[in-house]
Amino acid sequence: MSIEVSHLRKTFGAYTALDDVSLSVKPGQLTALLGPSGSGKTTLLRIIAGLEFADAGSGAVRLDGEDVSALGPGQRGIGFVFQHYALFRHLTVFENIAFGLTVRRKRERPSRAEIAERVNRLLGLVQLDGLGQRLPTQLSGGQRQRVALARALAIEPKVLLLDEPFGALDAKVRKELRRWLRQFHEEVNLTTLFVTHDQEEALEIADEVVVMNNARIEQVGPPQAVYDHPASPFVIEFLGNVNQLTAGTAKPSARAAADAAKQAVEGKVTSDGDLLYVRPHDVDIRREPKSTHAIPVKVLHVFAAGNTGRVALRRLDTGEAFDAELSRVRLAELGLHQGDSAWVVFRHVRLFPKGQFYETDVAED
Amino acid sequence: MAAPATRIRSVPAPTPTRPALSDPRWLRGLLLTLTLGFIALFLLLPLAVVFGEAFAAGVGAYFASFADPDAIAAIKLTFTAAAIAVPLNVVFGVATAWAVTKFEFRGKSLLITFIDLPFAISPVIAGLIYVLMFGLHGWIGPWLDAHDIQIIFAVPGIVLATIFVTVPFVARELIPLMQAQGTDEELAALTLGASGWQIFRRVTLPNIRWGLLYGVILCNARAMGEFGAVSVVSGHIRGMTNTMPLHVEILYNEYNLQAAFAVASLLTLLALLSLFLKSLVEWRHARSSRAH
Numbered sequence: 028m029s030i031e032v033s034h035l036r037k038t039f040g041a042y043t044a045l046d047d048v049s050l051s052v053k054p055g056q057l058t059a060l061l062g063p064s065g066s067g068k069t070t071l072l073r074i075i076a077g078l079e080f081a082d083a084g085s086g087a088v089r090l091d092g093e094d095v096s097a098l099g100p101g102q103r104g105i106g107f108v109f110q111h112y113a114l115f116r117h118l119t120v121f122e123n124i125a126f127g128l129t130v131r132r133k134r135e136r137p138s139r140a141e142i143a144e145r146v147n148r149l150l151g152l153v154q155l156d157g158l159g160q161r162l163p164t165q166l167s168g169g170q171r172q173r174v175a176l177a178r179a180l181a182i183e184p185k186v187l188l189l190d191e192p193f194g195a196l197d198a199k200v201r202k203e204l205r206r207w208l209r210q211f212h213e214e215v216n217l218t219t220l221f222v223t224h225d226q227e228e229a230l231e232i233a234d235e236v237v238v239m240n241n242a243r244i245e246q247v248g249p250p251q252a253v254y255d256h257p258a259s260p261f262v263i264e265f266l267g268n269v270n271q272l273t274a275g276t277a278k279p280s281a282r283a284a285a286d287a288a289k290q291a292v293e294g295k296v297t298s299d300g301d302l303l304y305v306r307p308h309d310v311d312i313r314r315e316p317k318s319t320h321a322i323p324v325k326v327l328h329v330f331a332a333g334n335t336g337r338v339a340l341r342r343l344d345t346g347e348a349f350d351a352e353l354s355r356v357r358l359a360e361l362g363l364h365q366g367d368s369a370w371v372v373f374r375h376v377r378l379f380p381k382g383q384f385y386e387t388d389v390a391e392d
Numbered sequence: 393m394a395a396p397a398t399r400i401r402s403v404p405a406p407t408p409t410r411p412a413l414s415d416p417r418w419l420r421g422l423l424l425t426l427t428l429g430f431i432a433l434f435l436l437l438p439l440a441v442v443f444g445e446a447f448a449a450g451v452g453a454y455f456a457s458f459a460d461p462d463a464i465a466a467i468k469l470t471f472t473a474a475a476i477a478v479p480l481n482v483v484f485g486v487a488t489a490w491a492v493t494k495f496e497f498r499g500k501s502l503l504i505t506f507i508d509l510p511f512a513i514s515p516v517i518a519g520l521i522y523v524l525m526f527g528l529h530g531w532i533g534p535w536l537d538a539h540d541i542q543i544i545f546a547v548p549g550i551v552l553a554t555i556f557v558t559v560p561f562v563a564r565e566l567i568p569l570m571q572a573q574g575t576d577e578e579l580a581a582l583t584l585g586a587s588g589w590q591i592f593r594r595v596t597l598p599n600i601r602w603g604l605l606y607g608v609i610l611c612n613a614r615a616m617g618e619f620g621a622v623s624v625v626s627g628h629i630r631g632m633t634n635t636m637p638l639h640v641e642i643l644y645n646e647y648n649l650q651a652a653f654a655v656a657s658l659l660t661l662l663a664l665l666s667l668f669l670k671s672l673v674e675w676r677h678a679r680s681s682r683a684h
Contacts, residue, residue, distance in 0.1 A: 100582050109579070116577070116599065130590050
């Protein structure tokens with residue numbers, strides 16, 4: 028089932044949480060609402076769920092084409108999973124999952140046996156067989172999250188909405204659970220929208236990523252497209268590490284390529300104040316200035332612990348500090364030490380001069 | 393009177409290995425003697441006196457004190473007032489706590505302040521307020537008189553005064569509890585299709601039941617023991633508008649010490665029962681919140 032929101036506005040007093048937001052989520056997809064805190068992503072999710080209402084007369088929420096803006100959360104056919112699980116603390120796992128069925132009106136309520144059967148099937152689906160009689164407090168964080176998921180699924184929602192589903196878990200469980208959620212999504216194939224502030228999480232499991240900032244949607248697209256072709260400086264900076272450098276006086280290399288890109292679009296060359304964005308893994312370190320693009324640098328620090336090597340560098344032409352990321356093998360080959368002189372070539376740069384935005388690959392010569 | 397003793401018991405003993413807490417032996421002995429001496433002198437001794445005096449003329453005279461029709465009427469009235477005030481307080485307390493913790497509205501902090509008013513105000517003033525409102529020379533007194541409705545110097549006045557002094561109990565107990573629990577569970581129930589009443593019955597009420605019971609016990613203890621406010625509106629008509637505390641005072645002023653202490657001992661027993669129930673609820677609550 029599709030989710031469509033159009034021209035939503037939400038203000039809390041003088042604060043604007045959503046500013047004319049429109050979004051269309053395709054049926055059957057796993058979509059991430061990604062953004063920093065205060066970007067409006069949770070507000071958007073809660074408005075779709077009906078837990079919050081958009082400002083009067085400011086657009087609509089449609090589920091499967093039907094306008095549900097005036098319906099309460101219980102009537103929308105949604106399943107909602109809260110960040111802190113919100114399990115009923117006085118009920119067992121079984122009773123928690125059965126809750127949505129037992130509160131139904133008598134003629135819509137399944138029989139006891141049917142409820143038991145459905146709950147047990149869901150317990151199996153979320154891999155919690157045999158834990159039905161436990162209280163929520165007797166479960167780990169990851170288990171509680173899965174109970175919350177099973178409880179939301181028990182009412183057979185047409186759309187699943189998750190608010191920071193892994194936010195309250197520690198790093199290891201988080202990683203496991205998000206892979207599990209991806210697999211789980213393949214199995215149930217339910218239109219799913221989840222909120223996260225963790226770009227790694229969004230890029231890893233979502234079919235589509237919606238990047239939000241400042242009450243607006245910045246960019247929508249599949250993870251790779253959003254990562255490789257960010258639509259704004261905010262998106263570049265939010266998705267992964269990036270070095271922000273001025274174009275500077277560096278005549279060769281990036282500057283030349285950026286010049287060409289800008290020339291093509293605007294008919295002007297870059298000025299010294301224009302900003303360049305370079306991902307650390309797009310910085311190629313060399314001991315010899317073999318390319319005319321090479322920029323001389325000094326090695327400030329070498330971080331060799333971890334699965335990739337990281338080198339802190341300073342450009343000798345502009346004095347700016349930036350980071351490079353490379354494999355441990357390559358790092359060993361280079362044999363870099365603090366204080367060494369070296370050269371770098373930017374493999375891929377993005378240029379952002381005042382409101383316009385270009386990107387370009389740097390051609391090897 | 394047993395309250396301080398239970399408090400002390402419920403505090404975990406300091407571990408002797410912590411150097412900061414290893415005060416000299418004499419200091420510990422001194423503090424302990426002071427505390428126990430104080431409790432014995434000011435709490436336990438008077439308690440013993442109440443029962444001692446009550447039984448001074450023998451068991452027969454003790455029970456005869458309760459055969460007096462005025463005493464029976466006073467006991468009945470006390471229970472009636474409590475039986476009306478406590479349920480009303482539960483309804484008011486739950487409604488207020490719900491409104492304050494689950495909704496946002498203007499004047500919320502003012503409302504919370506007003507709930508505490510009966511604690512801040514002297515009970516005598518509370519009684520006088522009702523006399524000024526409903527008394528013969530009060531605001532609506534003449535109208536009531538014209539319609540032959542008696543509030544002051546009658547049972548309704550006593551019930552009103554009791555309600556006034558007990559207003560804060562349940563609400564004060566529930567507001568911090570419900571604030572700590574937040575609204576997530578209620579919202580979850582809402583997304584699962586539960587109605588407002590189902591949410592209250594199946595989610596909110598089970599979560600607040602121990603706090604609610606605790607508030608009810610304290611409210612009941614106060615309702616039965618209230619003297620000041622009730623004294624002002626009662627008119628002290630024997631067998632009609634005397635509650636147990638007022639009856640004790642009358643008997644005492646008539647130098648009928650034995651009977652006064654006999655009724656007082658019954659009030660004391662009720663208080664001790666309240667404290668026992670309160671400790672029991674605290675213990676159960678601690679256990680059930682440990683399980684969570």
